[in-house]
Amino acid sequence: MAKQTPAKQSYVPTLLDLFRQYGYDGVSLSKISEATGLGKASLYHHFPGGKDDMVETVLVALEQFLEKTIQEGLAGEGDALTRLTRMSDRIRDGYDHGKKPCILAALALGSAKETFQPQVKQLLGHWIDAIATVLIESGMEQDVAQRRGEEAMIAIQGSLIVSRVLDDPSIFERTMAHLPEQLCR
Amino acid sequence: MAKQTPAKQSYVPTLLDLFRQYGYDGVSLSKISEATGLGKASLYHHFPGGKDDMVETVLVALEQFLEKTIQEGLAGEGDALTRLTRMSDRIRDGYDHGKKPCILAALALGSAKETFQPQVKQLLGHWIDAIATVLIESGMEQDVAQRRGEEAMIAIQGSLIVSRVLDDPSIFERTMAHLPEQLCR
DNA sequence: AACTTGATACCGAACGTTCGGTACACAGTT
């Protein structure tokens, strides 16, 4: 695991956008150079481990973002429905209301899968667990709650893909709007 | 649209496997050469349009497969639940019980999106419409049925991704098992 | 029967370009 620096972190938004849209194999160093405004040498200066180093930096940032989302959203005040609605709103923002794909799905494809599967799996699993925890605290059985967490992830990932393929972000928005009640049923 | 030939069609299974797993950008001509046993020059002999020609051949085959699935499964005998269960079984087979990704999602990523979006969109839309038609014939309102068709696609795509990321195909299987009743509710 | 022609399928070599990556030099800041 490469060392994280403030400079690296400052490139996360740009890198995230590239990897989520083009996937690992579709993002070349030239594309990154263009998007960040840095030459290749500078990119290697900041990310000595190259492309993999960049993806890891993005994943570390995502882990932090997820933690923050859990603390401020899911683990905050209110009943389950309120909390899940707060999460739903954050998700809408994070995916630009259905217009941006999920990097976790993108990294499950191609050569990225072999390299990053453990981290991606851990992130997604963590997200599911957090949703399940909210439902458990509201009185739901653990088994059922875990299933619901998975359902939530299926809805999120599935609606992002369908919205993207059909070029219709309202599908994602509609799905997110219904998700909280569905999980609490 | 390049001309389709029997030779081209004979390579569809191999090409489908490569593109669904590695995506468009992750599949090189070398990889295809290796998987098909043909040299690169031979690949160009059969697919003069190159990689794009190969993807199009796969998409044409998928369209035919979808038509067949609709005729034999969704448009066949029985009530809506029976028909949707038949479709669900075919889907399970087509995705090797959750172990293989969907090429439509893979082609929605990277440089493939720009080239193949119209065809991919048409395929997915056609699938949704076929599901909605079954529900409409069983008495459901058109609006609701169309929504249900989308929900089905969200469940399929989402559960494939979640199963893949979590390395747990049972998630897909479970989702497919419940899908017919869910759509008919 | 032998030869010619056309069609089909395949190949190795080569092409121009892009890939990820490295070495070195220089400039700015502390």
Place this chain on the structure above:
DNA sequence: AACTGTGTACCGAACGTTCGGTATCAAGTT
């Protein structure tokens, strides 16, 4: 001086694609 950051030039490998060629087969002609 040390550190941080950048640019230029270059590398070998791989990319997608094309070229010129060989092998085989079937059909037609002599």
